[in-house]
Amino acid sequence: MNNPVKYKEIPLNIELPLPSNHSTAIETLNLEIPTDDLYIEVNHEDVILHLNRANMDTLTAIRDRFPESVLAQVVESVESIKSYGIKGKKRIFVDYNAERKVQNRKRKEEGRGKYFYTSGHPFKTHVNDVPDSFVNRIICRDSESTLKSLPDNCIDLVFTSPPYNFGLEYDQQQDEHFWEHYFEKLFNVFKECIRVLKFGGRIIVNIQPLFSDYIPTHHMISRFFLDEKLIWKGEILWEKNNYNCKYTAWGSWKSPASPYLKYTWEFLEIFCKGDLKKSGDRENIDITDEEFKSWVVAKWSIAPERKMKKMGHPAMFPEELVRRVLKLFSYQGDIILDPFNGVGTTTAVAQKMERRFLGIDISDEYCQKAEDRLKAGDR
Numbered sequence: 001m002n003n004p005v006k007y008k009e010i011p012l013n014i015e016l017p018l019p020s021n022h023s024t025a026i027e028t029l030n031l032e033i034p035t036d037d038l039y040i041e042v043n044h045e046d047v048i049l050h051l052n053r054a055n056m057d058t059l060t061a062i063r064d065r066f067p068e069s070v071l072a073q074v075v076e077s078v079e080s081i082k083s084y085g086i087k088g089k090k091r092i093f094v095d096y097n098a099e100r101k102v103q104n105r106k107r108k109e110e111g112r113g114k115y116f117y118t119s120g121h122p123f124k125t126h127v128n129d130v131p132d133s134f135v136n137r138i139i140c141r142d143s144e145s146t147l148k149s150l151p152d153n154c155i156d157l158v159f160t161s162p163p164y165n166f167g168l169e170y171d172q173q174q175d176e177h178f179w180e181h182y183f184e185k186l187f188n189v190f191k192e193c194i195r196v197l198k199f200g201g202r203i204i205v206n207i208q209p210l211f212s213d214y215i216p217t218h219h220m221i222s223r224f225f226l227d228e229k230l231i232w233k234g235e236i237l238w239e240k241n242n243y244n245c246k247y248t249a250w251g252s253w254k255s256p257a258s259p260y261l262k263y264t265w266e267f268l269e270i271f272c273k274g275d276l277k278k279s280g281d282r283e284n285i286d287i288t289d290e291e292f293k294s295w296v297v298a299k300w301s302i303a304p305e306r307k308m309k310k311m312g313h314p315a316m317f318p319e320e321l322v323r324r325v326l327k328l329f330s331y332q333g334d335i336i337l338d339p340f341n342g343v344g345t346t347t348a349v350a351q352k353m354e355r356r357f358l359g360i361d362i363s364d365e366y367c368q369k370a371e372d373r374l375k376a377g378d379r
């Protein structure tokens with residue numbers, strides 16, 4: 001036997017008896033949408049929407065045919081329900097709530113000790129302005145020393161992808177010290193990034209899992225930020241789908257002795273300073289409903305940048321990656337820092353998306369290209 005449908009009951013605010021335009025709209029909806037999905041009941045005292053699931057395309061199309069009717073209220077009520085699942089093209093309501101909703105979430109989180117690893121953090125909430133000489137600028141210098149000239153708490157968001165190598169070659173003398181030097185230098189830059197970040201600001205680092213040397217770079221960098229008492233907001237898996245990565249290196253071919261693992265993806269690790277919530281004005285939000293719903297699912301399929309050869313840089317961000325990060329995690333007018341700016345993808349996209357920016361890179365050649373992109377509007 002089929003389980004009876006469990007509807008959510010939503011009273012509609014409308015006077016009875018119903019004027020004829022409302023009756024026709026309700027009759028049409030009840031006729032055209034399967035009763036198992038939803039229906040409107042009109043009795044002597046109330047008008048009630050019984051909602052199990054809703055295909056929003058169908059619902060809004062019917063509403064548009066009856067613009068002056070109660071159906072506007074029906075669509076509004078369904079849209080205002082924030083907790084739902086998606087099956088096919090339909091939002092699922094009642095069962096989803098019953099199964100998934102955690103009761104007393106806030107109290108339970110406090111009891112467990114929400115992000116306990118940040119307790120006693122040293123961060124202050126005051127805000128400083130970035131000096132004008134650093135706003136909308138590309139600076140060609142070492143980022144650690146450059147950042148030391150900035151006041152603390154002045155940057156809204158850092159988005160960057162660190163170099164794999166700070167000019168220290170894998171030569172015979174330096175081989176065994178290379179990774180220690182690398183992390184020491186990288187963490188000095190990141191300490192400065194944390195200092196200049198505003199309270200509630202975000203630092204988002206793109207890291208490639210390394211399949212040589214067996215160094216879990218993304219774990220080590222994340223460990224560093226946790227030790228510095230930043231809150232881990234989450235991780236985005238950037239699926240590059242680059243299956244053309246070398247398929248000649250198998251480790252131990254067809255043997256469990258030591259097979260190589262291969263990665264077609266990279267990570268974005270997201271950390272917050274002091275608070276998960278970032279303040280900003282609603283009018284400076286530029287993400288659409290559809291973008292938001294799609295991008296909070298933390299696996300992003302974006303092809304690698306195609307212009308790398310033309311731009312002469314081996315590890316550029318694709319613009320789409322920067323666009324999503326900026327829309328999802330920053331407001332228009334925010335100030336965005338990339339301390340390893342390369343040929344300036346972060347700064348070019350920030351400019352296009354009406355954010356302010358500061359890009360730092362040690363290479364003259366890359367900085368010149370970053371400047372050229374800004375001048376050209378990178379179109």
Ligand SMILES: C[S@@+](CC[C@H](N)C(=O)[O-])C[C@H]1O[C@@H](n2cnc3c(N)ncnc32)[C@H](O)[C@@H]1O
Binds near residue numbers: 340341346
């Ligand atoms: C992975 S690339 C970043 C590419 C960039 N996301 C883009 O789209 O062009 C890392 C960059 O860090 C720069 N870099 C290395 N050491 C640096 C330092 N000490 N200070 C500033 N930049 C540095 C390199 O020149 C390189 O361009």
